[in-house]
Amino acid sequence: MGESRSDLLAWVNELLQINYTKIEQCGTGAAYCQILDSIYLDIPMARVKMNAKHEYEFIANFKVVQNMFKAKRIDKPIPVEKLVKCKMQDNLEFLQWMKRFWDTNYPGHPYDPVARRRGQSTEAPATLAPLAPRTTASSGSGGARSGGKTPIGGPRAGSASAVNHEHVLGLQAQLKEMSAHLEGLEKERDFYFAKLRDIEILVQQQTEKLAEEEQEDKTLSEIQKILYSTEDGFEVPEGGVAPGDEEETF
Incomplete structure (x- = not known):
């Protein structure tokens, strides 16, 4: 059995001096990069976006992890497509493996995580965890919602508006x-x-x-x-000049 979620969060927060509250936040790839850096001290931390907020940024971070695995000949598949979705179970299993790998390979040298990432902000995006599915009013039910927990004054439009505003800003x-x-x-x-x-x-x-x-x-x-030379299927644009018939204008 691997470590519990709370044990892993406490370990990664202490090691990297960050303040993650959920295992899902490791799906940005940044923590995995710096865990490896704590072992080898040669991860290009300037290329790691510690406060990544978009999936394409997560993938870029995991590219750093993949390159390090290849350079160090670490024989472990990295399920990037699953991890970047920031699901708890996928990241829990990978973080458990990373912890075992760290326990086996960390040489015991002093490590300053803040200096290594040059003071980059580690604030994780607030929208990593999937939003609760929205329920819709049932037809003919007088506005009642499935589950029977609609506030007396009706649904709170303010919370939905805040979520939409945050999504637009993102x-x-x-x-x-x-x-x-x-x-x-x-x-x-x-x-x-x-x-x-x-x-x-x-x-x-x-x-x-x-x-x-x-x-x-x-x-x-x-x-x-x-x-x-041109690629197959390429056509000279209308009005274009064929090679050899160009007229130079100076």
């Missing part, structure tokens, strides 16, 4: 973060496209110069083939 924050990520990808795309365009112009100029001298360079020809 979506807005996620959208803002994704927009910033998209902007970075667009800048990276433009950067590399400009480099390829410079190479294309240089190769074209050199090829034309050799053609005037009735010479040919196979390497330049191969480079042009790579630059102008």
Whole structure:
């Protein structure tokens, strides 16, 4: 039998100097990363988001765990798809395994968890635990709800409104973060496209110069083939110019 939930929470809170109240909060992956760091002291903690709030952030944290398992040749499957859903039983079983692994491998050196994560906030998202299912009014029952626990004054709209407001704020924050990520990808795309365009112009100029001298360079020809190659199914956009027929505008 593994340790109880309360024992595991007490252990992980003491080891990492955090304040988790539920096993489900380990589903962010952050605690698992730092448990490994306490053993090996070489987890890239700058890549670990201690206060992750979205599933894609949880998955990024688990990627760090997976890389460490691979580097240390730890033969243990990580059910990432289940763990990131922040269900109690899945995370309880994995945390029990992590505790046994830590007991076996921790070398006993001093460990400062706050310094290792450079003071990152460890506040876990309040919406990790699944919300209780909402009950709906039965038709013809005069507004009575299944279970018979509707307040005399009717359902409390305020609590539902607060949940909806929190959900909207979370979506807005996620959208803002994704927009910033998209902007970075667009800048990276433009950067590399400009480099390829410079190479294309240089190769074209050199090829034309050799053609005037009735010479040919196979390497330049191969480079042009790579630059102008397309994937299957790709069509040149309407109004596009076929390779070799370009008109430069300076």
